[in-house]
Amino acid sequence: MAKSLFLWSWVVTLPVTLIGGYWVFSTVERFHTYKVRYNPVNKSELDLGNIARYEIARLVQRIRAGVANNFRHNETSLKRIHLILSESEVARLEAHMPQSGFEYVKGRLLIDGKIEKAKVKYRGDTFYRWAWDKKSMRIKTTKNNLLDGLRYSNLLAPRTEEQLNNHLSYRLADIMGLVAPATEIVRLFVNGEDRGVHIKVEQINELTLRRHRLMPGDIYRGEIIGKDRYRGSNIGSLFDSPAVWDKVAINNHFDEHDIAPLTLLIDLVNRGSNPNAQAKLSEIMDMAVWGRYSAYETLTQSTHADDIHNWRLYYDPWRGKFLPVIWDTMGWHDRLRRVSYKPEIIASSLMKAMFSNGDFIRARSLALKQFFDSGKDELFLREVRQTIQTMEKEIVSDPFLNPPDPDTVKSHMSRLEQVIADGFEKTKRINVEDVAQVKDYGHYVLHNPDLKTIWQESGEDLYSWGEAHWNTFGYKENRPDIPAIPHIRYTYTRHTLELSVASK
Structure with a gap:
């Protein structure tokens, strides 16, 4: 035996x-x-x-x-992306990782039932994107054969246990009417092999503007981290110098190297406490959109657009205004790692300057109110639930799932849903109340040209100067009365903050 x-x-x-x-x-x-x-x-x-x-x-x-x-039987409810790479091209990608992976290699892509030429490379600034078996890729199609209307698409390997941070962040941005990349959860197959669930994300470029029905214009990219870091320089912030920015879309009516609007913006940001600078910010920033953007940052609890990365700024040359473009938000990431809820997100020098601007504060307040009044919060929460239900079915059969445990991923996705709902409830508890009718001294000054000129020369705070002038001279003068506007009171658990909001 x-x-x-x-x-x-x-x-x-x-x-x-x-x-x-x-x-x-x-x-x-x-x-x-x-x-x-x-x-x-x-x-x-x-x-x-x-x-x-x-x-x-x-x-x-x-x-x-x-x-x-x-x-x-290899069934999936997700859209399939079929990529074909020869052994030699795969070998080129893998020859000396990670550096070799950042160069395009030739491949083929199934588009509308036909095999078309394409180029492929790995993408991402950090090892999360390419150090594991499931790697993030960028696909470049030919000009005449676009993938879902896009020439550049990213197939992202989720970098967190909850998998869905960026996908859901982009979906929320779209619901809120912000400029954001198209996003879709897909199943990737390479040479017929199932590579699992990926997040397909549009690469920001001129087609993004066209899709959002915006006029052609420059999109400035701000990144000084990872491969884009300026080593050996004294530049520690994107808002130290316009020289560290580049463009991912160009207005061909102007010189490619023209950065005058960005130079002006950075100058104003660095003079954020100056009343004249704030008045100019109100002219060159689309405040309605920036108000929605700040509301979006609060709803996603994202601090990812900071002084060193993740900025995309579109400049509309016809209106002379900047708009934010959403990129790599990583929504709810910090909250899922026990960071406390923040009623306002001020993670960059730009947003610090904006929070000193009365027009921005009013636009932000109105955006939050409209978001909840319109029921968009409930619409988005339903989409979150449906997306997680789909993912729960797909990840079980994902051979390259990371972390490689479906139960762990399901638990983290469930917690993500709870954190999103909790953050919405906390934001919604910012009670909107009509309070005592007050006089908007900023409106009073800015809508009387002679007063605006005197105030600009004084160098004083807009609202303080306006209040002092009204109480001393203004109420005696033959001018239209100052419009009384409703205020809203933001009531948080720990403190109360009153902010003015535009009339209904």
């Missing part, structure tokens, strides 16, 4: 040895490539022990997904 067991022991030991050897090899190779050679600073996720645990978990998920797909 013992001899018989010994003779057949290889049936157990050989698979264990092979799997163990593969696990050790994969762990050491990934550790060497991304921790030793690439060497990101202070990234414990790439420590040897964490990589070893990932390699075991991903093997288990591959088996689990294989069984699930066998029962489901």
Whole structure:
């Protein structure tokens, strides 16, 4: 009996040895490539022990997904993206990661039932996007064969346990009428192999403006992080100098290198406490849109557009105004990591200057009120629920799911839904009350040209100067009375803040 067991022991030991050897090899190779050679600073996720645990978990998920797909016959409710790459082109991408992955290679893409030419590369500034088996990609089609109307599309590997931060953030931006990239949850297949769930996101360019029915104009890109970092310089903020910005869309009616509007904006931001600068900000910023943008940041609790990255600014040359373009919001990320709720998000020098502007404050207040009055909060929460239900079915059969445990991902998506609803409720509890009719001294000054000129020369705060003038001289003069406007009171758990809002 013992001899018989010994003779057949290889049936157990050989698979264990092979799997163990593969696990050790994969762990050491990934550790060497991304921790030793690439060497990101202070990234414990790439420590040897964490990589070893990932390699075991991903093997288990591959088996689990294989069984699930066998029962489901590879069915999916998501749109399929079929990408075809030759072995030589894959080898070029993988030759010396991560650097080799950032160069386009030739491929083919299935578009409307036809195989068309395309180019593919990996994308992303941080290892979250390409250090694991599921990698983020960018696809470039030919000019005549667009993918869903887009020439540049990103197929993003979700970078958090909850998977849906950016997708849902972009969907909320669209519901709120902001300029944001098109987004869709898809299933990617490379050479017929299921690569799992990806988030397809439009790359911001001139087609984005066309899709939002905006006139052609410059879109400025602000990034000084990762590959875009200005090493060895003294520039620590995007709002230190216009020189660290570039353009992702160009108004061909002007010189490609013309950055006069951006230069003016950065100058005004750095003089944010100056009344004249604030008056000029009111002229060059589309305050209604910026009010919605700030409301959006509060609703997503996003601090991702800060002084070093994630800024996209569209300049409308016909109206002479800047509009924000939503990019990489990573909504609710901080809240899911136990960061407390913030009623106002001021994560950059630009937004700090904006929060000193009365026109912006009024626009922001009105945007929040309109969002809840219109029922858009309920519309979005329903979409969140439906999206999570779809994802719960898809991730079980995702062979490259990260983290490679469907139950863990389901738990985090459920918590994401709770955090979104909780944040909406906290924001909605900012009670809107009609309070005592007060006089808008800013309106009084700005709508009387002679007073506006005197105030600008004084260098004093707009509202303080206007109140002092009215109480001293204005009430005696033959001028139209100051319009009384309703106020709203923002009542938070810990404090109360009164802000004026435009009349209904």
